[in-house]
Each structure stands twice: as C-alpha cells, then as structure tokens.
Amino acid sequence: MxxxxxxxxSTMKIGDLNTGLQILADLPLxxxxxxxxxxxxxxxxxxxxxxxxxxxxxxxxxxxxxxxFIEEERARCYTNKALPLGEFEERAFRRVVDTWLKAxxxxxxxxxxxxxxxxxxxxxxxxxxxxxxxxxxxxAISEHYRARQHLSSGLWLNLHGYYASAEEWGVARLPVGxxxxxxxxxxxxxxxxxxxLLIELAGPYxxxxxxxxxxxxxxxxxxxxxxxxATAADEPLAPLLVDLMHDAGVRAACDCRQAxxxxxxxxxxxxxxxxxxxxxxQERVSPAQIGLGEDCTDEQCRLLLNRLFKRWxxxxxxxxxxxxxxxxxxxxCSGFTGMHFHVSGKEFSQxxxxxxxxxxxxxxxxxxxxxxxxxxxxxxxxxxxGLGLDIWEVLDQSAxxxxxxxxxxxxxxxxxxxxxxxxxDGKSHxxxxxxxxxxxxxxxxLAGIAALPGKPQAVAVRPxxxxxxxxxxxxxxxxxxxxxxxxxEPTLVIPRGWYQTGRLxxxxxxxxxxxxxxxxxxxxxxxxxxxxxxx
Numbered sequence: 001m002x003x004x005x006x007x008x009x010s011t012m013k014i015g016d017l018n019t020g021l022q023i024l025a026d027l028p029l030x031x032x033x034x035x036x037x038x039x040x041x042x043x044x045x046x047x048x049x050x051x052x053x054x055x056x057x058x059x060x061x062x063x064x065x066x067x068x069f070i071e072e073e074r075a076r077c078y079t080n081k082a083l084p085l086g087e088f089e090e091r092a093f094r095r096v097v098d099t100w101l102k103a104x105x106x107x108x109x110x111x112x113x114x115x116x117x118x119x120x121x122x123x124x125x126x127x128x129x130x131x132x133x134x135x136x137x138x139x140a141i142s143e144h145y146r147a148r149q150h151l152s153s154g155l156w157l158n159l160h161g162y163y164a165s166a167e168e169w170g171v172a173r174l175p176v177g178x179x180x181x182x183x184x185x186x187x188x189x190x191x192x193x194x195x196x197l198l199i200e201l202a203g204p205y206x207x208x209x210x211x212x213x214x215x216x217x218x219x220x221x222x223x224x225x226x227x228x229x230a231t232a233a234d235e236p237l238a239p240l241l242v243d244l245m246h247d248a249g250v251r252a253a254c255d256c257r258q259a260x261x262x263x264x265x266x267x268x269x270x271x272x273x274x275x276x277x278x279x280x281x282q283e284r285v286s287p288a289q290i291g292l293g294e295d296c297t298d299e300q301c302r303l304l305l306n307r308l309f310k311r312w313x314x315x316x317x318x319x320x321x322x323x324x325x326x327x328x329x330x331x332x333c334s335g336f337t338g339m340h341f342h343v344s345g346k347e348f349s350q351x352x353x354x355x356x357x358x359x360x361x362x363x364x365x366x367x368x369x370x371x372x373x374x375x376x377x378x379x380x381x382x383x384x385x386g387l388g389l390d391i392w393e394v395l396d397q398s399a400x401x402x403x404x405x406x407x408x409x410x411x412x413x414x415x416x417x418x419x420x421x422x423x424x425d426g427k428s429h430x431x432x433x434x435x436x437x438x439x440x441x442x443x444x445x446l447a448g449i450a451a452l453p454g455k456p457q458a459v460a461v462r463p464x465x466x467x468x469x470x471x472x473x474x475x476x477x478x479x480x481x482x483x484x485x486x487x488x489e490p491t492l493v494i495p496r497g498w499y500q501t502g503r504l505x506x507x508x509x510x511x512x513x514x515x516x517x518x519x520x521x522x523x524x525x526x527x528x529x530x531x532x533x534x535x
Contacts, residue, residue: 134162150441152441210296238265332419343456405446418526
C-alpha cells in the first residue's frame with residue numbers, strides 16, 4: 001500500500017455539501033484500488049457522523065457514477081477467471097461486494113433521518129432511496145454470479161426486505177431518476193427488483209462473460225414488461241414464485257409456505273418481446289436494429305434468446321433427463337494433452353510416416369526395451385508429464401451428465417471447458433463439457449458436467465494445404481461416433497479456432513482419411529465440435 005494511503009486519516013468529518021463534493025472530486029480514479037479505499041472511508045464517515053438528511057442524500061447520489069466505474073475496474077481482477085480464485089482475486093471480490101453493501105447500508109441509514117417536505121416529496125424520496133438499496137444489494141448478488149461464487153447468506157433476504165418496504169409504503173412503482181441510464185430514462189423499485197429475478201432465472205453460473213453481459217443488459221431493458229403480483233387465496237399457485245421470507249430468488253411453488261409473502265411473476269408481455277426478437281433475427285434483421293446491442297452477433301443472440309425464452313417466459317419445464325442420487329468418485333482431466341492421453345491410454349506421437357525421433361525418444365526406447373509391463377511405463381510417464389487426474393465426488397447424475405463436488409486441491413477449471421471424465425461406475429474416459437461452475441465459501445467447487453454423445457476415440461488431425469509436402473505436424477483431437485438414439489451425427493472435437501466452413505483436414509487414427517468440415521455443432525472455452533463429410 002502506498003505511503004499516501006498510510007498518511008490519509010482513517011476518518012473524515014463531512015459536515016456540509018461542499019466538503020463532501022471536494023472529497024469525491026479528489027478520488028484517484030486512475031488507481032481503482034486506492035479510489036475504492038477512499039470511497040469506503042467516505043461511506044464510513046457518513047455512517048458514523050451523518051450530515052443533515054438532504055445533504056446526506058445528495059452526497060450519496062454524487063457517488064453513483066464514480067462508484068460504478070471504480071467497482072467495474074476492480075471486478076476485472078476476478079471476472080472470467082478459472083476457479084478456484086487465487087488469494088488476490090478472492091480479496092478483490094470480497095472488497096467489491098462489501099463496498100456495494102456499504103453503499104446500500106448508507107442509503108438505508110439516510111432514510112432513517114428526519115427529512116423535510118410534504119407527503120409527495122417524502123414518497124418520492126423514499127422511492128429513490130429504496131431503489132438505490134435494491135440496486136446496490138442486487139449488484140452484490142451480481143458480483144457473486146460474475147465471480148461464480150456461492151451466494152453469501154442473507155443477500156436475497158436483504159433484497160426482498162427492501163422491495164417489501166417499497167410495497168408497504170406504496171412507492172414500488174413511483175418513477176425514479178437514474179443517472180446511470182445512458183438514455184436518461186426513469187426507473188422504479190419494481191423494475192430494479194424484477195431485473196435481478198430475471199438474471200437469476202437465466203442460470204448465471206452457466207453463462208459466459210459475454211452472455212452474462214447481454215443478459216444483464218436485456219434484463220434491465222425488459223424488466224418493465226414483467227409485473228409482480230401478490231398471490232390470491234382462491235387461485236392455484238403458479239409453478240414458480242418469489243417468497244419474500246426466504247433467502248433465495250425464484251422458487252418452485254412446492255417449496256413455498258407463507259401465502260401472504262408470495263409473489264408471482266407475469267412475464268407474458270416479455271415472452272411476446274422475446275418471440276418477436278427471435279422472429280426478426282430469423283429474418284436477418286441485425287441485433288442492433290432490434291435493440292439487442294451492437295456488440296453481439298446474430299448467432300450469439302439467437303442461441304441466447306432460445307435459452308431465455310423458456311426461462312423468462314416461465315415455461316421452463318425442468319430437466320430433460322431425470323437426476324438420481326449417486327455416490328462414489330470420478331476422475332477428471334482437462335487440457336487436450338491430458339485428455340488425449342487418458343482417452344487413448346498412451347502418449348501422443350506423430351504418425352510413423354511423419355515422425356522424426358528425438359534423442360530423448362531413442363533414450364526412452366532403449367531404457368524401456370526390456371519392460372514386461374508397459375502399463376507401468378504409462379503410469380510413470382503420466383506423473384512425469386504432469387497428467388494426473390483430479391478426484392471429484394459424484395453428488396447425482398442423469399443420462400446426460402453429472403453434478404460433482406471437489407473438496408480438495410486440484411487444477412483450475414472454467415465454465416464451458418472441455419474435460420474427460422472417468423465415471424465412478426466406469427473404466428474408460430468420456431468427453432464432457434463444464435455446463436456450470438460455482439465456488440463455495442469453504443473453497444470447494446461444485447460443477448455440472450454435460451457429457452458429449454458417444455464414446456470418444458483419440459485421433460490426430462492436421463489441416464491440409466494446397467502445396468504438396470507443406471503440411472504441418474498433427475495435433476490432438478477426438479472423434480465422436482454417430483448416435484442414432486440421440487439423433488447425433490459423427491463429429492470431430494478440435495481445438496478452438498480451427499473451424500472454418502469447408503476446411504479440409506487429415507485425420508489419422510488406425511488409418512489415414514481426409515474430411516471436409518461442415519458446420520459447428522457446439523463450442524466451448526477451448527474446443528469446437530464440428531460435423532464433417534469424408535472425401
């Protein structure tokens with residue numbers, strides 16, 4: 001920490017508006033870590049020695065743009081990082097969450113102070129304060145999603161409490177100005193609250209960073225299309241509800257108990273909006289013209305809208321395949337080098353016609369030429385190459401995948417990553433993708449693993465060039481067979497960035513063949529699964 005920070009006073013007295021504004025003007029925005037520290041000291045001083053209520057509120061409003069800028073910069077420390085987070089990343093995440101919660105607490109403190117004005121002005125003031133409390137509490141929740149961390153206890157209860165207060169005081173739907181809105185639009189407490197519910201419904205732990213950004217933007221834009229209603233005693237409960245007395249977002253009706261505290265979402269207008277957006281994309285209208293944004297592709301928007309249609313339309317019918325409890329441990333490997341090794345059962349080498357033996361190859365062949373147990377050599381090489389397996393506990397499984405827990409140390413892992421898994425009840429490795437990932441507060445990792453169809457075969461591939469004799473070395477890849485029961489074509493799993501429509505590849509397994517790539521069947525953080533035709 002710099003000497004400047006050591007010399008700064010631990011508390012500051014803010015008795016008037018000009019003093020507070022000068023402190024905010026002097027925030028070192030070029031140094032986000034230091035600016036965050038100064039802003040926390042600013043909030044602490046307001047909480048300990050609050051000025052007059054109107055000055056208090058004006059100062060809090062003046063922090064909004066700087067606060068969001070600073071915390072967005074700080075969030076870069078842990079956004080899009082593989083799990084588990086490192087010590088520095090973890091510390092930055094906790095600091096950002098604490099700052100959002102402190103801002104919400106400062107607004108709630110301001111509401112407790114006596115304020116002048118008639119009933120209308122008082123209601124507008126309450127609406128603004130409660131909107132900020134909802135917004136900042138929601139940002140603390142969003143940071144957990146962005147860092148893929150398990151939600152701390154009490155976060156949803158705080159959010160429900162602020163919204164319930166807005167309902168109780170009749171200000172939930174009063175318009176509120178928002179300096180953070182680029183178009184200068186008003187918002188309201190209900191809109192801010194609903195946008196958080198929509199983000200949770202989207203399954204945030206399974207979204208990429210780009211998808212999470214789009215979901216947040218669309219949720220903020222389309223939240224006014226969703227209405228929130230108290231449940232009536234004489235009507236059947238909706239499948240999904242919000243329980244204001246439970247520390248969770250949207251829940252299944254069977255888990256809800258206190259009818260007076262239940263709220264149902266009406267997203268029928270949002271479903272129409274989603275249906276219209278999907279139709280326009282099919283008609284080749286650009287995402288920017290539809291209002292989806294200028295920083296996303298047609299395909300990206302189409303896939304994400306398809307995912308959201310059932311979730312935001314509250315049509316999500318549950319899992320395609322039933323889960324059942326399982327026990328045991330599975331062995332998991334990541335990285336093409338390790339996965340290829342464990343799927344094939346041997347170390348990767350160039351096909352004989354292309355291979356140039358190194359001095360180490362000759363030494364290895366000579367040293368092990370009399371071995372009677374080749375499997376022992378495989379184990380030795382596995383350790384030498386750093387291709388050990390991580391042990392995960394199986395919590396439950398379905399026909400399409402597993403839910404796993406890793407309590408011990410292991411390699412870092414990220415969502416959408418390709419892995420190989422040897423199930424607790426199997427002997428060979430399957431290919432799978434990390435569908436979602438979350439780190440619990442104790443450091444354990446929870447993951448949803450979606451199996452790719454078919455038993456993989458480890459192969460070697462290389463692009464074909466037009467000039468004879470100019471092809472490069474082979475790389476590791478996998479061949480997945482056709483699965484008629486799942487209507488799955490044969491596919492190749494290749495490193496990310498290799499796919500081009502019509503590209504020619506040479507595939508070597510037991511024999512040599514040439515294929516032409518057709519279309520992208522799926523993709524992830526480090527791989528592409530593509531269909532092909534043989535030539």
